[in-house]
Amino acid sequence: MTNVAVIGATTWGTTIGRVLSKKGIQVNILTKTEDRIKELTEEQKRLRLSDSSLGTILFTNNCETALHTAELVILAVPAQTVRENVTQIKDHISDNMVLVSLAKGLEADTCKRMSEVIDEEIDAIGYKQICVLSGPNLSMEINRNLPATSVLAAVDANIAEKTKTALNTPNFTVFTSNDVVGVELCGALKNVIALGAGMIDGLGLGNNAKAAFITLGWEEVISLGIALGAEPPTFFGLAGLGDLITTCAGPQSRNHYVGHEVASGRSMVEVRASMSNVAEGIDTTMAAHHLASRLGVNVPIITMIYRILFESLPAIEIISWFNKGLKSELAA
């Protein structure tokens, strides 16, 4: 592939754009305003002065300009805006294009995965042309050329292979999977657990408690994922365990940050309003809670995170859970 369009000049979107520009791929990034185009174009010029491997990137707010030559379209907007963004670009999508979804979240209103949302809104291409990329991918590290891995999932093995090859670089190693549902759920639901891990850190409960919480929380995610059609091994691979470890580790994750701040006494609404970037885990916690209720999957940890975020349950209740909830699980 020689032409790629990235929809959304988010941190991750521009990072992927830069990675691809190093391979000589023509990258067009669609963004909103003239100011942002100017700012990003100048930033890219500056970065090329210190890293000559970077190529040029065309930043534009014109859908036609961004998309008319694209073979691959990478959707890099926040989960809750995917439907709206897809609606805006859909007339420029042709049947030979492949779409890659980067957003790690579920749609709050519908509880749907991103590939489902995209498939509902775009008629020009079929579900098998919609891929998902997810893994332990802190942008800051990828921008520094540090090694990273990721998983590209698609139901069609040929499309997965072709798209993997397009994304692969010496420092960014992409594996393939045919479990689109699993890879998407891993990326979305690990953010819920990261919120909880941030709460544990905010409460100062230590690494023993945090590891127990992450492990038991991930067991709930797997139960929910299986009920939704995901394949269990996906949760223990790079898109699952790998991303979980990175996201729960600490403050580099926005979701961990939100959990930490909420546990330190700030309201979720206030923390959210203070952030320039989106913490996908908040809306995804709502979706996960609804999905679990609908499917009858028992998820006490996810429910606790939901109640802390949306029902003013004090985060300190996590301590009671360790002392009482866990014991009752033992007795059950």
Add this chain to the structure above:
Amino acid sequence: MTNVAVIGATTWGTTIGRVLSKKGIQVNILTKTEDRIKELTEEQKRLRLSDSSLGTILFTNNCETALHTAELVILAVPAQTVRENVTQIKDHISDNMVLVSLAKGLEADTCKRMSEVIDEEIDAIGYKQICVLSGPNLSMEINRNLPATSVLAAVDANIAEKTKTALNTPNFTVFTSNDVVGVELCGALKNVIALGAGMIDGLGLGNNAKAAFITLGWEEVISLGIALGAEPPTFFGLAGLGDLITTCAGPQSRNHYVGHEVASGRSMVEVRASMSNVAEGIDTTMAAHHLASRLGVNVPIITMIYRILFESLPAIEIISWFNKGLKSELAA
């Protein structure tokens, strides 16, 4: 149970002793020298001044005194000294006692698990009376009364249940398992992966690389574990994933520290000599490497850690592995 003997006044041994002393259990801890007995007795007095929940502990270097009333015997010595220590106490073990092994390592010479070593040396009790305790248990946090979980494994469900009840406290929640092999291998082999995670941190490769390394390393551990008779779900529970996350997180783990220092240019022998505590992962890496060779299990990550520790492979080869080894795995 009202009488417990702890063999070895190691950090973890005294920590468990203190936890049990809070329940009114008479705890006798066997240690080596008169000096150490005095030091530990005074430390316990000091601790009781600030934490009135702590009970008294009898420190002794007399096997008969330590063991004659014990219903439960907790072996808290380093893995490579378990055989020798068991030999010294075996004449004081009677057939109504239950043994709990805490050491998270494999015997270097024989590649055997601790419960196998104990079973070989003690005739008075059967294998079903030998339990294993393993989980995300940083002593420092448990001493601060922070919540922690652990897994007690025994082949006999009644013994597991009885022993769990003895160990359980409000802040220390113990789950049971019948997968002795799996729980032991998790505790031992996560130290090998923690050595590697420390190397990644020492090389400054970032959290993306570290998470990928841990995830793919753990896949190797699972393959090796299954070949040795462990049950796969154990590796994703508290004794598996939980302990893995805690141990790989950072410098609180001795094994992570050794990996970090070796990757920073010091020799393994020098680092080892400079430490007052034992990093179990070093000898266990040797055992894991031999076991994998013997059983024909493909473990490129474990082999790389082995070669860095024992064959002077430069730790920086981990970077080549990310750039070449991983790609060849993809092609395979």
